Amino acid sequence: METVVRGLALVLPGLEVERVEGVAPVEVIGKRVLAVRRYGKFIVVDFTEGMLFVHLGMTGQLMLSGEEGKFTRGRVVLDRGVLRYDDIRKFGKMFWGTEYPERGPDPLEVSGPEFVARVQRRRTRIKALLLDQSFLRGMGNIYTDEVLFRAGIHPMAVGAEMSRERLLALHGAMQALLLEAIEAGGSSISDYVNARGEKGSFQEQHRVYAKKGQACVRCGEVLERILVVQRGTTFCPKCQEL
DNA sequence: ATCGGTACCTGCACGC
DNA sequence: TGCGTGCAGGTACCGA
Numbered sequence A: 001m002e003t004v005v006r007g008l009a010l011v012l013p014g015l016e017v018e019r020v021e022g023v024a025p026v027e028v029i030g031k032r033v034l035a036v037r038r039y040g041k042f043i044v045v046d047f048t049e050g051m052l053f054v055h056l057g058m059t060g061q062l063m064l065s066g067e068e069g070k071f072t073r074g075r076v077v078l079d080r081g082v083l084r085y086d087d088i089r090k091f092g093k094m095f096w097g098t099e100y101p102e103r104g105p106d107p108l109e110v111s112g113p114e115f116v117a118r119v120q121r122r123r124t125r126i127k128a129l130l131l132d133q134s135f136l137r138g139m140g141n142i143y144t145d146e147v148l149f150r151a152g153i154h155p156m157a158v159g160a161e162m163s164r165e166r167l168l169a170l171h172g173a174m175q176a177l178l179l180e181a182i183e184a185g186g187s188s189i190s191d192y193v194n195a196r197g198e199k200g201s202f203q204e205q206h207r208v209y210a211k212k213g214q215a216c217v218r219c220g221e222v223l224e225r226i227l228v229v230q231r232g233t234t235f236c237p238k239c240q241e242l
Numbered sequence B: 001a002t003c004g005g006t007a008c009c010t011g012c013a014c015g016c
Numbered sequence C: 001t002g003c004g005t006g007c008a009g010g011t012a013c014c015g016a
Helices: A002-009 A112-120 A126-131 A141-151 A164-183
Strands: A017-022 A033-039 A042-047 A051-055 A060-063 A072-078 A081-087 A093-097 A224-228 A231-235
Touching (some): A002 A033, A002 A164, A126 A231, A141 A231
Antiparallel strands (some): A017 A072, A033 A042, A060 A081, A224 A231
16 A cells, blocks of 8 residues: 555645546545545545545555556546546445544554554454554555564464563564565555556565465475464464464 | 454466 | 366454
C-alpha cells in the first residue's frame, strides 16, 4: 500500500474530481485532492472536506494509467487524468468518510517499548496478533511470515510469554523488513501493482512465504506449512522453535 | 478475549 | 481436454 500511495502522491494533489463511475463514492465529485496518505492498509485520498478510503483487499489495483479491463470496477475521473480501480475478487472497498476506522498503531511508527508492552498484554499467538489490524495496522500474511522467520520466532508462540529482548528484536526486524520491502516496490505474487501498473520485486527476497517443502535458507531444514487463524503459514521448524 | 468456521469472489495450479 | 479440489497479499460476522 505504501508503494501505491507514493505513486499517487506524485500525481493527484491539486487535481479536481469531475465525475465517478462504478464503485467510487459520489461524495468526491467537485472536490479537490489535497494529499494522498496511507492509514494501515487503506489508501487515503484527502479532499478539501473528508477523505476517500480505498482498501485493495487481495486483488485490488488502483492505477493512473493502462488499459481498462474485464475487472475494472470503478473510476474517478479528474480534470487531469483518471484513477481506475480494478479488482478480480471484489474483496476491496472504496468509501467516503470524515473519520478514520479504529485501528492499532502503524508498524513503522510504533516504538519498541510500546510494541513490547502491547504484545505482553495479550495471550494470543504472535502470528494472530501481528495480523490483527486492531493491534497493529498494516501487517499482512506475507510480511508476518517473513518477519517471524527473520526473528526466529515460531508463529504459534504466545506473545505474553516472550522476553522483552526477543520482542524488541521482533520489532526491529519488522521495521527493517517493511522498509526493505517498500524500497523494493512491494511484493508481487500475482496481482499487486503500483499506481503506474508496475510490479514490485520484494517477492524475490522472500525466505519462507509460500515456500513449503523448500530448504530453509539458513539451516537447510524443510519448510513446513501450518494453519494459524485460518491463514496459510510457512516457517522453518528448526530456526523457529516453539 | 480468543478461536474456528464460514462467507464474500474469481482464477489458477494440480491430480486424475 | 476436462473436471474436481484446494489455495490465494483480507476482513467481517457467527457461535463456542
